[in-house]
Amino acid sequence: MLQIPYIRENRDLIIERFTKRNLEAIETIDEILELDEQRKGTQQSMDNDLAESNKLAKQIGELYKSGKAVEANELKEQTKLLKEKSSEEKTKLHEIEEAQINLLYQLPNVPNEIVPNGNSDADNKILSEHGEACTFDFDAAPHWDLAKQYGLIDFEVGVKIAGAGFPVYLGKGAKLQRALINFFLDEAENAGYGEVIPPLVVNEASGYGTGQLPDKEGQMYHVGEDDLYLIPTAEVPITNIYRNVILKESDFPIKKSGYTPCFRREAGSYGKDVRGLNRLHQFDKVEIIQITHPSKSYEALDHMVDHIKGLLNKLGLQYRVLLLCGGDLGFTAAITYDFEVYSAAQNRWLEVSSVSNVETFQANRLKLRFKNKEGKIELAHTLNGSALALPRIMAALLENNQVEDGIKIPEELVPYTKFDKID
RNA sequence: GGAGAGGUGGCCGAGUGGCUUAAGGCGUGCGCUUGGAAAGUGUAUAUACAGGAAACUGUAUCGGGGGUUCGAAUCCCUUCCUCUCCGCCA
Known part of the structure; x- marks a missing residue:
């Protein structure tokens, strides 16, 4: 606001x-x-x-x-x-x-000066590409086939017990998922983000605080009996820790990370993009957030971008960084960088992270302030980013690392999975 | 789910209609005291909106909303939240 x-x-x-x-x-x-x-x-x-x-x-x-x-x-x-x-x-x-x-x-947030004009994701500006393209001397299979072949994910049984978009991870699929979460959390810890395990539901005030309410009400699952919302991202509960708080300048920067499942109704999005892990109602994500002095938020944004690059480099994935155009920019963001990994079997880019500087937009609603050197009260800046969202990382890892008799695990992950190949 | 007790400043806590401009304490800031520290001592210490160059002034806020009254932290209604005990339960 x-x-x-x-x-x-x-x-x-x-x-x-x-x-x-x-x-x-x-x-x-x-x-x-x-x-x-x-x-x-x-x-x-x-x-x-x-x-x-x-x-x-x-x-x-x-x-x-x-x-x-x-x-x-x-x-x-x-x-x-x-x-x-x-x-x-x-x-x-x-x-x-x-x-x-x-x-x-x-009113949404005011876009930063460097945000490009544009109507849709087609107008996003590609800033850089990293990593090498995968080549296969056999027909590369999409992750939903691989998941079935190696017994990693059961989409059908998810439909049975909950509905479409609620997959069941099994065996090495579940272990790979858990390994990725631990890897991301450790990396965040090493970068100075303190770990948080927040509630997975939030009340109405929290929804307003971070800007999901009132405009995106339909995107969240609502528990009517208790008037609570399932979180669409850990950004909501973690940032709301600081609702109605007056910080000291010496508290900056506040850096937190958290792993949570995320729940999104994704009302109205059907079609080919939703196949397999591409779009789910429940997915896992490690989120990083920062709360900074207004003069330091763009520096913090750069650090967050670098952190995410580091993750993708370590996983050995081919990816690119985009600067979102105004038409694709989220309601609360002043600027957003998206990260997309290349899915070798689907032959398309998949969004795995979104990093935004929200400036004072949430802080104003949250009443998240600090006392400056002159003793005056000012709004802080909030930032958030996915580091990273799991499903599409999983999809890309499975597809890009497939060999004829299995799937190789990236070196950095092996200490976490305790196995180096799925077969 | 049943029964009860409570929500007062950064924190604890007093306050049964005007002596409250919210006592007292703790914490914190700045002084004094001291060789230095502790102790002691003085003083300051909320937020929002409006006006003002500023000093400052006005208004509101004792969980939220409404009411009674010339006047409400205090009385009434309503709502939210917290705690305790019982029941259920990982």
């Missing part, structure tokens, strides 16, 4: 930047600013009336004490009018504030 003073001072810039998202926001923004003027005026007259009324109440108290009941009753008449007026103003103020916040909830 954008801050009103920021909108007031940067109206034209924001409108221009929103065109990167193909968003025509001029009306909404001007309405927000107009409502803010109304809010100020209303609050001023309400405050004045309340101040007057407080003064009278004190006088009345003193008059009663000194036994001057008649004069006290005269003053009471005056307060009646003030009370009516101020309570009307209070109602009006609430209406204005509600209208204003509803508009604010509609």
Whole structure:
């Protein structure tokens, strides 16, 4: 959520930047600013009336004490009018504030200057490519066939016990999954991210805090009985640890990592992209988050990008880094880098990580602030990134490392799997 | 699920309608004291909005919302949360 003073001072810039998202926001923004003027005026007259009324109440108290009941009753008449007026103003103020916040909830984050224009993923900018392409002297099989052949993942039994998009990992498939989680967690630990195991459900306030609510309500599983949401990413519970917190400057940077299953309804996404592990309702992910001083967040973003590159290098996967265009940028992000690995059998790139600087967008909703050197309260910056999402890594590892009689495990993973080949 | 007790500042905790501008304590910041430290001692120490160049001022906030009253931390209604005991249970 954008801050009103920021909108007031940067109206034209924001409108221009929103065109990167193909968003025509001029009306909404001007309405927000107009409502803010109304809010100020209303609050001023309400405050004045309340101040007057407080003064009278004190006088009345003193008059009663000194036994001057008649004069006290005269003053009471005056307060009646003030009370009516101020309570009307209070109602009006609430209406204005509600209208204003509803508009604010509609506005996404302002894209960073370097975010390219564009409508869809076709307009994302490819920044770099790494690793070598796999070549096979046999017909490479897609991961769903390999998973079946070697008994690693059972999609059908997942359908039976839960539904499509809830695979069951078996044997070495399960072990490989667990190995990857441990590998990612250890790497995060080595990079200074403190490990967290958060709740897998969050309440409504947390959903609002990180920006999943109110606009992406349909993407989360909702436990109606208890009014809780299954987390779509560990970013939600971990970042919400810092909701309503005022940090000291010396607390920066805060670096946390967490492994959690993630739950996404993926309403409305069907078709060929959903085959196998490509798109699931439940998947595992190790997330890294940072909370930084505003002046340090882009430096932190670079470090997070480097961390993810390191993971993919160690796994020996061919990958590329993209700078998302405005049209593909998530609601809360000011800038996002995506990482895609090449799936040799499907002959396509698969997104395995998304790293974003959210700047103050979440911090404003979370009331995540810090006291600066002058003793003033400021909003912190939040960042998050997947490091990494498991299913597509698993898919690429299976496909890219297949040999005629099995699947080789990358060297870095062998200490975790305790086997170097699936056959 | 049943029964009960509670939600007050960074923390503990007093506070049954105006003497609260929230006592007292702890913690923390800055002084004084000291050869140095401890102890002692003085002082400061919430957030939001508005006005102001600033000092500062006004308003709101004692879990949230609403009400009674000239006046509410205190009384009433409502809602959320926490804790204890019982039941169930890894």
